[in-house]
Amino acid sequence: MAQAAAIGGALEERGASRGGGLARRRARIAFLLCLPLIVLVLALVIYPAFYSLHLATLNKSMTRFVGLANFAFLFKRETFWMVVEQSVIFAVGAVVFKALIGFVLAHLVHRLPQRGQRAWRGMLLVPWVIPPAMSTLVWWWMYEPSYSALNWLLAGMGFAPVAWLGDPYWARFAVILVNVWYGAPFFMIMYLAALKSVPAELYESAEIDGANAWQKLIYVTLPMLRNIIAITVLFSLIVTFANFDIVRILTAGGPRDMTHVFATWAFKLGIESNDIPLGACVSLFMFPILGFAAVFILRDVHRRSRELAGVAA
16 A cells, blocks of 8 residues: 555656646747747837837937936926826816716627627727828818818808817817727727626526616626726727827817827927937837826736635635
């Protein structure tokens, strides 16, 4: 018996060591397969980020080190704080409306028969598939004061025309509307995929307990979609915060610089005004804001994942 136990222990130890070697071999293969992507990220993301930090510490002619003087100069400019405010309004406002509209559309499509869902998914994804610059040019034509299709509709209903891109506040609304139109389908398709992964048994149990449609949404759908909602919002917030083409094509930051976001104002300072260090400073301000949002959202996702793992255990 003792000899058999010793043989069994040796075989088990050999199997464990073989399994550990196989796991290490798979890890090395996975690392080698990911290596081209890692090199690409280092070349296209990490290096430009550190180079921007270097540029931000130089003077306008990029011949002398000035430390944090460029940042101190920006802090004293009223336009900079207006750009910060506008960027936050643009990003948060657009993401909130995209999330709400995408959530509603996902539920509507999810309730359709399976055969009809394909056609509706295809049609609703069209705004997201069209290149942003091309679709933004169409919106610019719709906003243009002389040939505005929107003003033509307003005139037909007896309303006065609106200076969509001439009035600062209407211009803010106009750029947010275009971003919502472009990005809402992305939220819809992400939420629709998540809805299809929710077990039908949960809804059946809630219905047996007497839950109505609103209670199913609050206590079943939203908790099951909480992580995908958080990740989608974070991804969209990053992309929207760094948006350039919509604002650049529609308003170029005007009127009176009141529609500038970080990307367009950095371009104006760095390229158009030939002050690359100052433009680099503006672009760097996106990192702490987005970093704070990422930590806050991902912490909640991690906590939720641990709760679900504890429930499953």
